[in-house]
Amino acid sequence: MGRTARCPSCGAPVEFKSVASVLAVCDYCRSTLLRKDEDLQNLGRMAELLEDRSPVQRGAEGAWRGRHFGVVGRIQLRYDQGLWNEWHLLFDDGRSGWLSEAGGEYVISEPVWQPGTFPAFDALAVGDRQVIGGRTYAVTNRLTAECVAGEGELPFRVGAGYPAPVADLRDEAGGFATLDYSDDPARPLVFVGESVDFAGLAWANLRQGIPIAEPNVEARAFACPSCAAPLSASHDNIVTIACASCGAVVDAAEAGKVLARVSQERKATPVIPLGSKGRLRDEPVEVIGFMRRHMEADGTKYFWNEYVLLGKENRLLWLTEYQGHWNIARVLPRSVLAVVGSVKYDKQEFKHFAGYRAQVDYVIGEFPWRVDVTETVQVNDYVAPPRMLSRENSETEETWTLAEYADPEEIRAAFGLKVAMRKPLGVYANQPNPHEDTHRKVCRRFWSFLLAALLIHAALLVGGSGRALLKQPVVFDPNDDEPRLSREFLLDGANGRIEVQHEAILENNWLGLGLTLVNKDTGEAWQAAREISYYAGWDEDGHWSEGSTSDSVVFSGLPAGHYMLAEDGDMDPASRPVSATLQVSRVGPRWSSLAVLVLFLVVFPFYTRVRRAGFEVTRWADSDHPIVTSSGDGDDDDD
Amino acid sequence: MARAYLLIGLFALSLFAWGQYRGVGLFDDHASSQSSRLTPGQRSTFHK
Numbered sequence: 254m255g256r257t258a259r260c261p262s263c264g265a266p267v268e269f270k271s272v273a274s275v276l277a278v279c280d281y282c283r284s285t286l287l288r289k290d291e292d293l294q295n296l297g298r299m300a301e302l303l304e305d306r307s308p309v310q311r312g313a314e315g316a317w318r319g320r321h322f323g324v325v326g327r328i329q330l331r332y333d334q335g336l337w338n339e340w341h342l343l344f345d346d347g348r349s350g351w352l353s354e355a356g357g358e359y360v361i362s363e364p365v366w367q368p369g370t371f372p373a374f375d376a377l378a379v380g381d382r383q384v385i386g387g388r389t390y391a392v393t394n395r396l397t398a399e400c401v402a403g404e405g406e407l408p409f410r411v412g413a414g415y416p417a418p419v420a421d422l423r424d425e426a427g428g429f430a431t432l433d434y435s436d437d438p439a440r441p442l443v444f445v446g447e448s449v450d451f452a453g454l455a456w457a458n459l460r461q462g463i464p465i466a467e468p469n470v471e472a473r474a475f476a477c478p479s480c481a482a483p484l485s486a487s488h489d490n491i492v493t494i495a496c497a498s499c500g501a502v503v504d505a506a507e508a509g510k511v512l513a514r515v516s517q518e519r520k521a522t523p524v525i526p527l528g529s530k531g532r533l534r535d536e537p538v539e540v541i542g543f544m545r546r547h548m549e550a551d552g553t554k555y556f557w558n559e560y561v562l563l564g565k566e567n568r569l570l571w572l573t574e575y576q577g578h579w580n581i582a583r584v585l586p587r588s589v590l591a592v593v594g595s596v597k598y599d600k601q602e603f604k605h606f607a608g609y610r611a612q613v614d615y616v617i618g619e620f621p622w623r624v625d626v627t628e629t630v631q632v633n634d635y636v637a638p639p640r641m642l643s644r645e646n647s648e649t650e651e652t653w654t655l656a657e658y659a660d661p662e663e664i665r666a667a668f669g670l671k672v673a674m675r676k677p678l679g680v681y682a683n684q685p686n687p688h689e690d691t692h693r694k695v696c697r698r699f700w701s702f703l704l705a706a707l708l709i710h711a712a713l714l715v716g717g718s719g720r721a722l723l724k725q726p727v728v729f730d731p732n733d734d735e736p737r738l739s740r741e742f743l744l745d746g747a748n749g750r751i752e753v754q755h756e757a758i759l760e761n762n763w764l765g766l767g768l769t770l771v772n773k774d775t776g777e778a779w780q781a782a783r784e785i786s787y788y789a790g791w792d793e794d795g796h797w798s799e800g801s802t803s804d805s806v807v808f809s810g811l812p813a814g815h816y817m818l819a820e821d822g823d824m825d826p827a828s829r830p831v832s833a834t835l836q837v838s839r840v841g842p843r844w845s846s847l848a849v850l851v852l853f854l855v856v857f858p859f860y861t862r863v864r865r866a867g868f869e870v871t872r873w874a875d876s877d878h879p880i881v882t883s884s885g886d887g888d889d890d891d892d
Numbered sequence: 893m894a895r896a897y898l899l900i901g902l903f904a905l906s907l908f909a910w911g912q913y914r915g916v917g918l919f920d921d922h923a924s925s926q927s928s929r930l931t932p933g934q935r936s937t938f939h940k
Contacts (some may be wrong), residue, residue, distance in 0.1 A: 694894035702901045709909045719915060750915045753923075768923070775911045781923030807920045841914025849918055850908045857897045 271343045274406035300402040300413035315454040321345045326405030332398040335492040335622045362446030374418045374434040379651045390422035393651045448586035451653040493624045495616035513626045519615040521545045527618045531668035538562040542618035546707035548609040578681035582656035588818045606876045641683035680871045699858045719841015729822030730830040739818040750840040754805040757833035759787040766825030774814040
């Protein structure tokens with residue numbers, strides 16, 4: 254149950270809605286009031302909050318996991334990279350929670366009692382794994398923030414300048430945990446929750462629609478402390494401004510402070526001018542910053558450009574461009590489990606492409622974090638075209654970014670650019686393989702054709718005209734010149750085709766056959782000369798053989814009628830009699846024709862596969878894992 | 893490419909179906925398609 258007291262400083266009512274709240278900031282005189290039993294102790298005046306255009310405010314209400322909550326307080330913190338808010342939530346069941354708001358990303362967490370011990374803050378490193386509540390989290394962020402100010406009810410004592418050593422942990426399912434070492438650097442408070450979709454929290458009484466105080470124009474528009482060029486911060490959550498005139502990197506909060514300076518020799522002109530507004534994949538965006546970065550390999554520097562975009566609900570997006578190849582990227586609100594050579598995300602495997610150290614070369618514009626032009630970060634790229642996961646590691650932070658390849662024309666159209674976009678050069682890491690689609694279609698068609706061919710062949714084998722007309726033994730004797738006459742057989746249908754087959758018992762012997770096929774009805778005769786020979790033996794290389802004991806010949810264009818076959822045997826006079834089996838049949842579907850068709854049809858998918866593989870070889874040539882197989886086809890085997 | 897393959901494949905499949913129906917094999921050995929008339933002597937041989 255809530256309790257209302259009087260501010261000992263100004264007498265205004267101060268409400269404690271949560272029994273867990275021990276501190277409140279008077280809304281009228283900003284006195285920091287510590288609850289001690291029934292009394293309020295005035296700890297002094299709380300510093301002013303910095304305007305950050307957050308859509309949340311005290312008094313807002315929402316629901317998370319089916320539980321209604323109200324926003325009762327806030328702590329605003331500052332760290333190297335900017336500001337973030339921790340909104341104190343009071344659930345209807347009386348429990349406290351926190352809504353963390355940083356860079357347009359929102360996380361809700363609740364305090365949990367966690368048995369066991371955690372490493373001390375100093376012993377904790379980015380990438381360390383910790384098990385909390387049976388789930389494995391990775392440390393993605395380790396920093397010491399500083400409290401800027403607070404408002405409303407808070408469950409612990411804070412004040413401007415209070416240090417807050419915290420470590421953020423994430424798991425693969427979007428789970429989030431915080432180890433807060435503010436009270437004790439050896440024993441952290443543990444908070445567990447998840448990344449949340451802001452719009453999905455069923456908000457009421459948000460700050461949206463409520464007039465936001467205009468920022469102090471003088472404070473947001475000022476002269477560059479280095480060259481006096483006019484600078485401005487178009488958004489209140491801008492932390493760093495980089496001067497395009499002289500290269501000074503200026504702290505937006507302290508307009509006179511130059512944090513660093515970038516060499517004008519490295520000056521680069523963004524294709525998309527700063528301040529450009531557009532609509533990228535159905536999201537309104539504005540270009541607020543531009544930076545040029547590089548990596549070095551074998552003594553050569555490779556440069557690429559990054560555009561910082563402010564999207565919906567202050568969410569940040571990146572556009573990256575390298576040699577005409579564009580990517581749209583977002584920071585992932587979760588960790589990704591990396592195994593040797595690959596990572597899995599969204600049930601998709603991403604293969605490791607390259608690892609390198611990246612450094613900022615040139616910056617202009619506004620950045621919602623503190624730009625450090627001297628820092629280098631370790632980057633590892635994993636690709637599953639058209640997507641790419643990038644893992645950036647610094648000493649204090651691990652960030653996963655998901656990028657998707659974009660056509661230059663899409664970028665041009667999104668911002669209504671009048672200039673022609675640079676034509677992409679070479680093959681980029683996550684560039685979609687242009688031959689992939691063709692290969693898939695051709696493979697699909699190949700399987701369809703093969704199935705159809707098999708069905709045709711099977712149907713004709715079963716129901717076609719091919720059948721045996723005659724089968725009989727026949728013996729050829731070198732001492733008997735009389736032709737062997739077969740039994741009579743009937744051939745029906747016009748334009749018939751028959752196959753005459755002999756299977757002879759030959760061993761190092763030959764048999765010449767003069768065949769005369771006679772239509773007894775018309776007296777027409779068709780002739781063919783055949784020779785069957787088979788020789789085999791052993792030599793120093795082992796067994797050898799040549800020839801065959803079987804033979805077949807086709808008679809075509811035969812009219813219907815009664816037929817007989819006369820066979821004249823020609824043999825070595827010294828040979829023993831040769832036995833053979835004569836078979837006459839109507840010709841049916843040929844296996845050889847099926848084989849030829851399949852060989853012909855398979856040429857096309859083979860060609861498209863080679864073409865696709867060639868593209869992949871080019872792609873991976875620039876990676877840490879170039880394809881070196883002689884076939885040049887080291888990719889998947891999806892077909 | 894995929895469309896050309898569709899057309900070429902359909903043509904090849906049609907040719908295959910016709911050939912299989914007719915029993916035409918690409919590797920068949922063929923007897924002479926020219927017929928001749930039996931002599932009276934030969935006729936008597938086949939009309940025993």
